[in-house]
Amino acid sequence: MVENDIVIMVVRLVLAAILGGFIGLERELHHHPAGFRTHLLVSVGSSLIMLLAFYGFQDYIAENKEVVTFDPSRLAAYVVSGIGFLGAGTILVQGYTVRGLTTAASIWVVAGIGLTVGAGMYSAAIIATVIVVLSLFLLGKVTFRFGTRERKNELSIFVDEQGSQLNELIKIFETHAIKIHSMKSEKQNIYNENPMIEYRLVVEYIEETSLRIAVDALHKISFVKKVAIEKESNETTHI
Known part of the structure; x- marks a missing residue:
């Protein structure tokens, strides 16, 4: 692993932490179960797994070119499906009220952002973060009413x-x-x-x-x- 690869990893992990923490900050301000630290860790962990997929098996693949076929997207697929367990833990049923669905969705999105940063798609990750933050801050104050007002x-x-x-x-x-x-x-x-x-x-x-x-x-x-x-x-x- 060359020095340039290490720099790339550091940049991606730090950016993933910033973007994930930025989304988690909104959840923290509204006192939700999964806040700043949870979102930051999910984003960094997802980015780390994506980096592992790209850089973690290079030597092994180089030594076994004839027998190994490797698809980096397989690890990403496991993250997307596995993060659902963490999101489910934030959903609370209190009587006839269900809370935490938005937080669960934000954790799922943060995992995707982390994977995107780990893959080096910085623009897509930043745009997604802006969209998520705006939707959480602004749309949370908007009540949609169709027809008669309740x-x-x-x-x-x-x-x-x-x-x-x-x-x-x-x-x-x-x-x-x-x-x-x-x-x-x-x-x-x-x-x-x-x-x-x-x-x-x-x-x-x-x-x-x-x-x-x-x-x-x-x-x-x-x-x-x-x-x-x-x-x-x-x-x-x-x-």
Whole structure:
């Protein structure tokens, strides 16, 4: 291995670290599980494997030209498929909310950027990094709406701990075309009352009347004791 090859490796590994860390910085700022260091390491590791494919077997191939046929892209293919396991670890399911899909996708893209840098395609890697960073920073603030604008609100539903069935509550929202964006539950021990469970939901709906009808239907369920709607002005209405 000549000195020029070492310089090439250093440049590619450093550039991969910069580009991967740049993308990870956005994830770090938004407090996601995989942040700056994770993205940097994935990018550097991918670049290193690509460099290994190019330079790691040169001597062996030179000594066995007649019997060895070597394809550098095979190692890259293993990186692309194997990185899915790391990305899957960032996906969290919390109740009815799935988080981490964007982070998993960014890790997958960073692996590709690292491979691209390792292959010496600097322009493509830099352009891809710019596109990814812009999409994470800018598109994350954009909500796409087609047709009627949906509204979002918070609900607190208090139910008896004994005999309560969550699926009945969910079915009412589904019947009235109300989406459950997220859900949390907490046990409430109120003095002189039976233990209750409080379900805190963030719901999305189109018509205000559909929410009112759904709330009325909730009150008809025997184990539902109280429903509170959190308004946009942070005022709570108990109905």
